[in-house]
Amino acid sequence: MVSFRVDGRSGVPPYLQIVQQVRQALRMGLLEVGDQLPTVREVVAAVAVNPNTVLKAYRDLEREGLLEARAGQGTFVRALPPGPPPHTFSRLGRGLARWVREARDAGLDDESVESLLKATLQAQDAADQDTA
Amino acid sequence: MNWDERSLVLSRRGGTAMAGSATTGPAPAIQTTRLTKRYRRVTALSDCSVTVPQGSICALVGPNGAGKTTLLRMLCGLSRPTDGAASVLGAAPRQAPEFLAEVGFLAQEMPLYRRMSAEDHIAAGAHLNNRWDGASVRDRLRSLGIPLDRAVGTLSGGQRAQVALALVLAKQPRVLLLDEPVAALDPLARRHFLAVLTEAVAAAEGSLTVMLSSHLIADIERVCDHLVLLAASHVQLCGDTDDLLAEHKILIGPKKDTAPLEAAHTIVQATTAGRQATLLVRVDGPLIDPAYQVEDVGLEELVLGYMGAAAPAAYARPGTSELDEPAGDER
Numbered sequence: 208m209v210s211f212r213v214d215g216r217s218g219v220p221p222y223l224q225i226v227q228q229v230r231q232a233l234r235m236g237l238l239e240v241g242d243q244l245p246t247v248r249e250v251v252a253a254v255a256v257n258p259n260t261v262l263k264a265y266r267d268l269e270r271e272g273l274l275e276a277r278a279g280q281g282t283f284v285r286a287l288p289p290g291p292p293p294h295t296f297s298r299l300g301r302g303l304a305r306w307v308r309e310a311r312d313a314g315l316d317d318e319s320v321e322s323l324l325k326a327t328l329q330a331q332d333a334a335d336q337d338t339a
Numbered sequence: 340m341n342w343d344e345r346s347l348v349l350s351r352r353g354g355t356a357m358a359g360s361a362t363t364g365p366a367p368a369i370q371t372t373r374l375t376k377r378y379r380r381v382t383a384l385s386d387c388s389v390t391v392p393q394g395s396i397c398a399l400v401g402p403n404g405a406g407k408t409t410l411l412r413m414l415c416g417l418s419r420p421t422d423g424a425a426s427v428l429g430a431a432p433r434q435a436p437e438f439l440a441e442v443g444f445l446a447q448e449m450p451l452y453r454r455m456s457a458e459d460h461i462a463a464g465a466h467l468n469n470r471w472d473g474a475s476v477r478d479r480l481r482s483l484g485i486p487l488d489r490a491v492g493t494l495s496g497g498q499r500a501q502v503a504l505a506l507v508l509a510k511q512p513r514v515l516l517l518d519e520p521v522a523a524l525d526p527l528a529r530r531h532f533l534a535v536l537t538e539a540v541a542a543a544e545g546s547l548t549v550m551l552s553s554h555l556i557a558d559i560e561r562v563c564d565h566l567v568l569l570a571a572s573h574v575q576l577c578g579d580t581d582d583l584l585a586e587h588k589i590l591i592g593p594k595k596d597t598a599p600l601e602a603a604h605t606i607v608q609a610t611t612a613g614r615q616a617t618l619l620v621r622v623d624g625p626l627i628d629p630a631y632q633v634e635d636v637g638l639e640e641l642v643l644g645y646m647g648a649a650a651p652a653a654y655a656r657p658g659t660s661e662l663d664e665p666a667g668d669e670r
Contacts (some may be wrong), residue, residue, distance in 0.1 A: 215557045218637075220581075248541040255534040257564045258541035259395055 208245060209238055213254045221256050232286065236293030241269065244274065244282040264297035343406060366429065367549035368393040368514050373423035376409050383409040385572045391565055394545035395536070398559040398580075400551040400642055401569035402650070408447070409550040411516045411568070414550070417446040429515055439490070440470065443512035447519045451505040453492030457485065457502050461509070468510045476505040479535060497528025504532060508539050515610070517551035521558060533562050557637040568642060570649035580638065585639055590618040592631035600628060608648040619644035 209232045212223045232238040245253075247261045265282050268274040275285040310320050369391035376384045384406035391397045399407050412418040413425055416432035416439075425432055427443055440631070441616070451460065457480055461473040480487055485498045488634055501521060509513065517536075521529040522603065536576040540547050550567075553559055566583060568576035574582060590600075597606055605621040619636065620626075636644075 238487050251541045252534050252538040256561050259564050
């Protein structure tokens with residue numbers, strides 16, 4: 208089972224926050240195929256959002272093929288999102304953590320790290336386009 | 340605080356199911372048509388036409404004195420309209436048992452008998468209502484750690500609000516009207532109150548409709564899927580919050596003639612600083628003027644924009660106001 212957070216100040220609509228958190232939990236291996244998601248009532252009681260917000264999020268994920276509603280039982284994980292398996296994420300995450308420590312030691316603050324990451328992603332995209 | 344208000348929490352015996360209570364589908368839970376309330380000199384509400392679909396949680400927002408309480412009191416039959424009509428669950432609101440069995444109202448000051456305990460209130464409610472789920476009140480209050488045997492006057496504001504909410508839910512209303520239920524509560528008590536409210540709506544699976552007035556936009560954004568905005572005694576906005584947000588944009592650009600823009604769209608509010616103009620626009624079709632930077636609007640900006648536009652004069656034409664700071668109209 209997963210629990211959700213809804214941050215009113217994030218600027219991301221609440222239903223999209225739930226969609227993103229489900230996808231994230233699937234990628235990280237916190238949810239597996241066949242697992243049950245909390246009911247609308249459980250989510251609403253925990254985070255005080257409009258019930259329709261949760262319904263809308265679950266419906267979006269059903270349409271994507273990631274979740275399925277089983278009549279009278281609840282909502283279950285049907286498939287994992289396309290992309291590398293969960294262990295790839297944890298391996299890359301460990302590598303990134305090493306790199307971040309190195310960056311901190313070199314005196315980079317979060318803002319510098321973020322802009323360096325963004326610049327690297329952009330440069331990589333440009334390089335990929337050249338070879339394509 | 341008077342008996343009439345408390346009677347809506349604890350309603351009266353003898354209620355039978357309302358005619359047409361089996362209504363499902365698209366019939367709105369609340370509908371008003373040109374609803375108007377005039378007191379001797381003051382018009383509290385004018386030409387108010389709103390529709391609230393079943394199963395929604397509708398926010399009622401607007402500056403103090405805009406007519407929010409007047410509207411809520413007319414919807415539960417505590418006040419009669421001077422003109423126009425209201426329909427709640429297909430019936431005209433009135434202080435009659437069969438109407439009150441379906442409609443719950445919590446006045447702003449959380450009307451409870453201060454010397455009575457929650458348990459006393461549960462017993463009174465059982466006596467006064469045909470349909471009464473006293474066990475649900477005990478379960479809710481126990482799970483929140485609220486004592487059932489202490490006089491409610493000795494409880495904290497947040498606990499009293501939870502007692503009042505649990506009681507009004509015990510009669511299993513299909514429409515619940517709440518007048519600034521969380522205004523006096525601290526953030527944690529507010530969150531707990533709203534969690535209980537949204538859970539009740541989820542449990543009712545579309546058969547409970549809520550209208551609540553509030554000034555707290557962050558709460559509204561979380562909890563409400565519909566919005567009615569009153570200002571200067573008039574309805575300024577009414578609809579699904581996602582639709583309303585999609586229909587409005589913020590335009591930032593040079594201060595210039597807005598006539599071409601207004602040919603297709605409506606300027607709700609214009610603010611200028613030096614050579615720059617910031618416009619809140621109700622968009623009708625594509626926006627093509629490249630001079631403007633177009634941004635999505637947040638709920639707070641939208642509400643403040645309409646409130647500000649209505650603030651300087653009761654009948655300000657949209658687009659003529661130039662406010663640096665939208666201000667509430669305190670009366």
